[in-house]
Amino acid sequence: MRPPILAALVLAATLPVSLGAQGNVRPADSAAIASPPPSVALPVDLDRVLRDYEKAWRAGDIPALVSLFTEDGFVLQPGRPPVRGHAALRARYTGQAGGQLRLRAFAYGADNTTGFIVGGYGYGDTPGDVGKFTLTLRRSPGGPWRIFSDMDNGNQPPRGPTRP
Numbered sequence: 001m002r003p004p005i006l007a008a009l010v011l012a013a014t015l016p017v018s019l020g021a022q023g024n025v026r027p028a029d030s031a032a033i034a035s036p037p038p039s040v041a042l043p044v045d046l047d048r049v050l051r052d053y054e055k056a057w058r059a060g061d062i063p064a065l066v067s068l069f070t071e072d073g074f075v076l077q078p079g080r081p082p083v084r085g086h087a088a089l090r091a092r093y094t095g096q097a098g099g100q101l102r103l104r105a106f107a108y109g110a111d112n113t114t115g116f117i118v119g120g121y122g123y124g125d126t127p128g129d130v131g132k133f134t135l136t137l138r139r140s141p142g143g144p145w146r147i148f149s150d151m152d153n154g155n156q157p158p159r160g161p162t163r164p
Contacts, residue, residue, distance in 0.1 A: 037107075039105060040107060046117060050117065053101075059097075059098075066086050078153040115137040131155050134151045
């Protein structure tokens with residue numbers, strides 16, 4: 001094996017360990033698959049991202065919602081093409097935001113400038129999650145976390161095409 005390939009394999013093998021050491025990441029077991037994952041407490045600076053997202057969504061405040069993203073951030077929603085950048089995010093979220101969104105974390109990880117949150121979402125007082133999400137985060141050293149990508153999907157199985 002050539003040294004660059006070996007170095008890439010070593011880096012790939014250690015990256016999950018270094019990010020996981022900062023957060024609460026555990027491999028799935030068969031019991032965890034049968035029931036929703038429990039919530040985990042987030043560090044204050046990561047929790048702020050979720051609470052600010054909830055607040056902006058509930059208020060239907062598109063500018064506040066978009067401000068949580070990096071300038072080149074993505075939104076990845078099911079059944080829709082990805083959008084990137086603040087102008088595209090404003091267009092995508094217009095008409096969607098509003099309602100009593102609840103976010104909770106299943107796992108997270110962070111180093112100095114990159115991080116992630118994996119979690120579930122629901123609405124109002126209805127118990128349980130109606131969907132799940134991943135947030136990929138970036139920041140300047142010591143700066144606030146911003147969302148680089150927001151990917152979500154519902155917990156309902158996809159519907160097949162209807163037959164005539």
